[in-house]
Amino acid sequence: MLQQTQAPRVIEPWRRFLEALPTPGACAVAPRSTVISLWGGLGYNRRAGYLHDAARAVVDEFAGRVPEDPAALRRLPGVGSYTANAVASFAFGAPVGVLDTNVGRILARAIANRPLGRAEAQRLADELVRGVASAAHNQAMLDLGAQFCTATPRCVTCPLARRCAWRAEGGDDPARHSAAVSVRQSAFAGSDRQLRGRIVALLREGPARLDVVVAHVDEPQARVEVLVASLIADGLVERAKGEVRLAGDPRERTR
Numbered sequence: 001m002l003q004q005t006q007a008p009r010v011i012e013p014w015r016r017f018l019e020a021l022p023t024p025g026a027c028a029v030a031p032r033s034t035v036i037s038l039w040g041g042l043g044y045n046r047r048a049g050y051l052h053d054a055a056r057a058v059v060d061e062f063a064g065r066v067p068e069d070p071a072a073l074r075r076l077p078g079v080g081s082y083t084a085n086a087v088a089s090f091a092f093g094a095p096v097g098v099l100d101t102n103v104g105r106i107l108a109r110a111i112a113n114r115p116l117g118r119a120e121a122q123r124l125a126d127e128l129v130r131g132v133a134s135a136a137h138n139q140a141m142l143d144l145g146a147q148f149c150t151a152t153p154r155c156v157t158c159p160l161a162r163r164c165a166w167r168a169e170g171g172d173d174p175a176r177h178s179a180a181v182s183v184r185q186s187a188f189a190g191s192d193r194q195l196r197g198r199i200v201a202l203l204r205e206g207p208a209r210l211d212v213v214v215a216h217v218d219e220p221q222a223r224v225e226v227l228v229a230s231l232i233a234d235g236l237v238e239r240a241k242g243e244v245r246l247a248g249d250p251r252e253r254t255r
Contacts, residue, residue: 001042003083013041025064027055033246036236037204044193045200049235049247050078068092081122082180089134097125098138102145104180106160109149109173113165118179195219195227200236200246207245207252 001010001017017038021027027035032052039048054076058066066087067073073084081099088094097103099122107124108116116124129137148158155161166174175181188194195217202208202216214224228244231237238247245251 024055024058028059031248033249036246046234053077089138095134097129099125099180101181103141105175106145106149108175108178109166110160110164113169114174115178121179203246207243
């Protein structure tokens, strides 16, 4: 849920989700439509499908227990290096560095003062966590990047100002072209991502005819057909009996 999403937006959906599906086993046996519905408000609905698939993999491959090893975690659907290391560190205290866009800026600016490739940035993040409390260190790095070493850095009040290589040596901002540092996304309004979200939001209320989906999205039918096809390919939506519905939704069409 925290992938590409700020923590304040995650709190309530996280609580709601865990009340309904508190364990990997409960999530694994739930209809996919339930998982997608509980994901409401978070966006990037593909992550809900990955979470459902990951829960099933945890049950099938790891006897229902989330693995502690980052390499094993990366075998789960939708789990990359960042998520694997974050879970391993925060849940199990594994000595691995968590590398996201916030940490990437700190490494490029304060430590190296040059752009870093992803592999080099991860090695550096891992080196910094050696011999210290992994979870506390990684949380501090994430908070530092989110509050001080931001895209427009607050260097004057930054706790690392006296130790920052970029502040001491000067030069162009090395974070701009460094690995793990995100770039500005394209406009959300009118994008496929926004329209896919509208379709999923409609179908959370129940199955609907395609013409109802088209009217709801307010786009040409040809474009809606392409969007629905992409949602089907991602395992989030299905078509049956002349209707469009969330994958696995057992309800009858009401519109």
